[in-house]
Amino acid sequence: MKKHLIIGVAAAALNALLPATAVNAQTASSAVTASSEDARLTAFLDAEFSTYLKQQPQVATRLGMQDGGDRWNDISDEAAAAMVKWREASVTRMKAQFDRNTLSPEARVNYDIWALEAERAALSEANRLYRPPFYSRLYSAHSQLADFLVNTHGVADVTDLKNYISRLRGMPAVLDKAIALTEKSARAGIHAPKFQIESVISGSQKLTSGAPFGAGPDSALWADVQAKTEALVTAGKIQRSEADALLAEARSAILALQPAYGRVIAWAKASLPNAPSGRVGAISLPGGAAYYANELKLNTTTDYSADDIHKIGLLIVVEK
Template identity: 30%
Template sequence: MKHFIMITASVLALGGTLTACSSEPVKAPVTEAEMATETARLNAWFEEKFQEGVRDYPEYLASLGIRERMDEWNDPTRAFELEQLDEERQNLAEMKENFDFDKLSEDAQLSYRLFERNVNNSLDGDKYHDYGYPFNQMFGIQSGIPTFMLNRHRIDNVEDARNYIARLNGVKDVLDVVVARSEQAAEKGIMPPKFVYGHVIRDSKNVLTGAPFEETDELNLLLADFETKVKKLDLPEDEQEALYTDAITALLTSVRPAYENLIATLESQEARTTTDDGVWKLPDGADYYANRLKMMTTTDMTASEIHDLGLAEVDRIHGEMRDIMTAVEFEGDLQDFFEFMRTDEQFVYPNTEAGKAAYLAEATRMIDVMYDRLPEVFNTMPKAGLEVVAVEAFREKSAGKAFYNRPAQDGSRPGRYYANLYDMNDMPKYQMEALAYHEGVPGHHMQLSIAQELEGVPSFRKYGRVTAYTEGWGLYSEYLPKEMGFYADPYSDFGRLAMELWRAARLVVDTGLHDKRWSREKAIEYLTTNTPNPEGDCIKAIERYIVMPGQATAYKIGMIKILELREEAKATLGDKFDLGAFHDVVLASGPVPLNILEDRVNTWVKSQG
C-alpha cells in the first residue's frame, strides 16, 4: 500500500512545531472557528488522499473489506513504485501549499507532521527498494498469494467466483515480474542466504500439490478453497461445474507455470548465493542496517547500544527466573531448569489433532477470561471480534510461532490470532498466557482494533504501522496481566519471563547477525544457551531475524518506553494517576513514533496537574 497512507516504522524523531522569527510580524491569534475550519479541511483532504491511495492496491482493498478491483493483484513493477513516489511528492507539496499549519488543532498538527515525515522517509528509503527479499520464508509472495486467496478473497456471489478465477489467471503475470526483479537484485549481490531457498522452494512446491496438479483425490489447497466457497452459493450444478472447470484451467495455465518458473529461478539463485547471513554482506549493508534500526525503533540508538541493552536485559531476567526456580524448589542451575522446561512432557500438548484442538480451545478460554477483566484497567474496548486459529498447513513449517491479522473495517472478518501448531513441542503450555495476551487482548487485537475504530482521526493514522509502538504495546500487554493477578502458576509466570527474555535476546542476536557478523549457527547457539525455548524455536527465530533485519529490536525498546512513560506519569501524578486514562492516551493516537508518544503522555500529565 502507498507509503504516504501508512504511518510506517520509518517515521523518525519529529521536531517541534514551527515558531516565527522575532523579526517577523506577530500573527493574529487563531480563533476557534478558524481552527475548526482548517482542521476539517485538512482531515477531509487526508481522507480523500487515503481513499485514492488504497484504490491503487487491490489486495489492501480486500483487507479493508472494500469490494472493488476484486479481480486484480497489486502492481509489482518498479514503474508503479516510481509513480507512487511521484504522487507522494505531489501530495506533500499540495499539503504545504494549501493548509496553514498554525491554524490547525493540536491533533491535526500531529497528522500534518506525521504525513510530512512519512513521505520524506519513504522518499529517502527508496534507495533500498530492492533490499527486501521478495521470496523468504516469513512473508514472501510465494506464500502470500495462496494465503491471500484463502483468507481475503470472499465469494458471496457468482461475480466474486469469477473474480477469484481472474486472480488465479493473473498469478503468472504477477509472479513473473517479481521473479525478474529478484534476478535484477541478485545481479547486484542482493540475495538471501542459502538456507532461505530450501524453505521457499519447499513452500512453493507445496502450492502445486493435489489435484489438478497431481493424480490424486486430494484437491489442491486453492481448488479446495474455491470449491468450498462456491458450494455455499447454492448454484445449479451445471453452473458450479463451469466455474470449477475455469478454475482448474487457471490453475494449470497460470498458477502452475508461474510457480514452476519461480522454483527454477530459486534453484538457480540457491547455487549462486552464499551462507553469509547478515545484511552486512549487501552493498552499503551497514547503512542499510542503520536505516532499518532507525525505522523499526524510531530512535537514534546504534547497533552497539542496542546490543548492550540486550545483554543487560538478558542478565536481569535470568535473575528473576532464578527466583522462580527457588519458588518451585528446583534443584540445579539455570541451564538445568531450562532443560527441564524444554523436555518435561507436562508442559506440552500431544502433537496430535486432539492436542492441537485442545491448545486452540485453551487459548480461546484465556482470551475470554481476559476480556471479562479488561474494564478494570481500560476505559475503551475494541468492538471487533477475535478468533484463535491454527496457521494453515501449507505454510506452517516455515511460518513464525504466532501472529495476528487485523479485522476488516466493515466487520466481515474478525481479528485472527494465528498459532503455529506444526510442532507442539515449540508451543509449550507455560507460554500460552503471554502469547494469548500479546496477540489477542490486551495486545495486538485491542491496539489495532481500537486504532481503526477511532473517530475524528485520519484513516492513514488508523491503519498505520510503527513497529516499536505496535510491538512495544504487544510486549507491554504481556506484562500488564502480571499486575492484574494473572500468571498465578509460577510456571506460567516463568513463561511470561521466557517471552520477555526472548525479546531481550533478540536485541543481542539481531545486532549480532547484522552488525557484528555473527553466523546463523552462532546466533542459534546464543538463543539455545540463554533461553528455555526448544532448538526448533530458536532456529526458526534466527532465520526470521535474518530476513527481517532490525524488526525484532522494536519489541523490547517499545515496551521499555511505554513502561518508562507510565512510571514517570505515576510518580508525577500520584493519587491522580488513572491507569485506564493512561491507556486511552497511548491508544487514542493510532500508531506513532516513540518520541511522539512521549510528547502525548507528557502533555496529558500536565493537563492532570
C-alpha cells in the same frame, strides 16, 4: 528561552486586561477555525487515500473494499518509484493548502502521519534492491500470493468470486515479475540465503501438488475456492449452474499456475549454487552496513544506532 517567557507573560497580562466576553470570543473563534480546518483536512486526506487505494488494490481488499479486487499490486520498480513521487506530491499539496498551526491537536497528528509516511516510503525505496520478492522467509512472493487469496480475499458475493478468479489468472505475471526483480538484486550481489531458496522450492512444489494438478488431496487454492463457492450456494447468493461454471474457470486458472511455479522452481534451483549459508545477515551483503542503518531508521523512526537501541533495551530490562 527568556524571550519565550517574556512573550508568554505579556500575553497572559493582555488576557487579564480583556473583558471575559472578549477572551471567550477569541477562544470560540479559534475553536471554530480549527474545526473548519480539521474538516477540510479530513476531506483532503480521504480523497488522497482513495487515490492511494486505486494504486494499491490489495490494501483495498484488506480494508474490505471490492474496488480493484480483481487486480494485484504492481510490484515493478517503475510503480514503486511512481508511488514515492505521488506520496511526496501529496504532502506538498497538503502543506500548500493547510497551515498546521490552525489545526486541532488531533488533526495535527493526521497531518504529521501523512507527511511521515511519505518520508518512510522514500526511505524504503532507497533499500528496494535489498528486498527482492523471494528474499524474505515470511513474505516471499511464492507463498504470499496464495496466502492472500486464502486468508484475505473474502468471497461474500459473485463479484468477489469473479475477482478471485481474475487474481488467480494474474498470478503468473506477478511471479514472473518477481523472478525478474530477484535476478536484478542477484546481479548486484544480493542473494537470498540457501535456506530461503530451499523454502521457495518446497513451497512452490506444495502449492502445485494434489488436485487439480494430479492425484492426492486438493491443493490449497483449489480447496479454498471450492469452499468459498459452496458457501455462496448455501447462502442462496449464486445458482448451482453459475457456481459450477465459475469453478471450471477457477480450475483452469489454477492449472495455469503450474508452469508459472515451474519457472519459479527452475530459477530457485539455478540460484542455489550462489545462495549463501552460515553468516547471512545484512552485514554480509554489499553495502550491508548502510542498508542495515537505513532499515533501522525506517523501522524505529529514530536516528539511533544498533548499539544505542541495545543499550536502551538493557536499561529497560534493569528498570523492570
